[in-house]
Amino acid sequence: MPNLLTMNNLENDKIMNLLKRAEQFEKGEKASLDGAVVNLFFEPSTRTKMSFEMAEHRLGLSVLPFETAFSSILKGETLYDTVKTMEAIGVKAVIIRHEEEEYYQQLAGCKVAVINGGDGSGQHPTQSLLDLYTIHQEFGRIDGIHVTIVGDIAHSRVAKSNAAALKQLGAKVSFVCPEEWSGDYDTTDDLDALIGETDVVMMLRVQHERHAVSALFSKERYHIEFGLTEARERKMKKDAIIMHPAPINRGVEIADSLVECQRSRIFKQMENGVFVRMAVLEYAMKGRE
Numbered sequence: 387m388p389n390l391l392t393m394n395n396l397e398n399d400k401i402m403n404l405l406k407r408a409e410q411f412e413k414g415e416k417a418s419l420d421g422a423v424v425n426l427f428f429e430p431s432t433r434t435k436m437s438f439e440m441a442e443h444r445l446g447l448s449v450l451p452f453e454t455a456f457s458s459i460l461k462g463e464t465l466y467d468t469v470k471t472m473e474a475i476g477v478k479a480v481i482i483r484h485e486e487e488e489y490y491q492q493l494a495g496c497k498v499a500v501i502n503g504g505d506g507s508g509q510h511p512t513q514s515l516l517d518l519y520t521i522h523q524e525f526g527r528i529d530g531i532h533v534t535i536v537g538d539i540a541h542s543r544v545a546k547s548n549a550a551a552l553k554q555l556g557a558k559v560s561f562v563c564p565e566e567w568s569g570d571y572d573t574t575d576d577l578d579a580l581i582g583e584t585d586v587v588m589m590l591r592v593q594h595e596r597h598a599v600s601a602l603f604s605k606e607r608y609h610i611e612f613g614l615t616e617a618r619e620r621k622m623k624k625d626a627i628i629m630h631p632a633p634i635n636r637g638v639e640i641a642d643s644l645v646e647c648q649r650s651r652i653f654k655q656m657e658n659g660v661f662v663r664m665a666v667l668e669y670a671m672k673g674r675e
């Protein structure tokens with residue numbers, strides 16, 4: 387069965403087929419899949435875990451409960467043995483979020499379908515697909531759209547997944563962040579120079595759990611230098627939209643008042659996540675492309 391581990395090796399036609407299938411689900415098409423799945427989340431999640439669960443229920447799948455805190459992981463069982471156990475008891479697909487980058491390399495010998503729900507600072511393919519779906523829904527295309535990704539680029543699996551996929555689909559992608567968070571990307575620290583010429587302003591969460599932002603900036607200072615303030619929102623193009631994968635640090639990367647403003651697609655992204663994850667589950671479990 388096909389896995390979905392990273393956006394790096396996903397061809398354009400495969401991406402577009404998944405987006406088309408998500409659109410069919412959004413328009414009310416029903417599908418039914420047989421079998422059991424399990425969501426193995428070793429890092430906290432609200433959106434990814436719950437929207438996968440919603441997608442699984444809508445597809446008629448059996449969802450086996452798994453809580454790290456009550457599992458044999460606490461007795462030292464490895465991820466590989468945990469996944470092999472799921473396979474042995476008849477699970478057809480596992481959705482995994484794990485703090486280790488590329489954790490999935492150790493699962494190469496497993497037959498169960500693996501869907502990556504986020505690996506450390508590596509990739510978050512279903513977030514990228516729902517972001518692409520939201521952009522395509524808004525503009526009717528991705529080719530030629532200017533997307534500015536702002537924030538914690540080096541630590542962000544959302545930035546990495548989206549950078550690869552957006553460029554491959556013909557979007558222009560700019561990166562704005564403090565120099566210390568550039569990673570391997572060509573970035574600028576001047577958001578004001580780009581704000582008026584971008585179609586999508588994609589704000590990233592400052593990942594306090596992965597590094598000490600306070601060593602660089604106070605939250606107030608970060609908001610002034612790199613945040614989407616009300617003044618910056620007023621300089622955006624007429625039809626430009628605001629995106630954010632969430633969870634949101636309100637008042638840090640984005641002004642509280644902009645989270646649900648007319649331009650914001652933040653909660654629409656979450657809604658779209660269910661349709662996209664239905665498409666991904668179907669792809670993984672039926673081999674549909």
Ligand code: CP
Nearest residue numbers: 431432433434631632
């Ligand atoms: N966007 C996202 O991955 O959110 P969660 O961490 O809540 O799943």
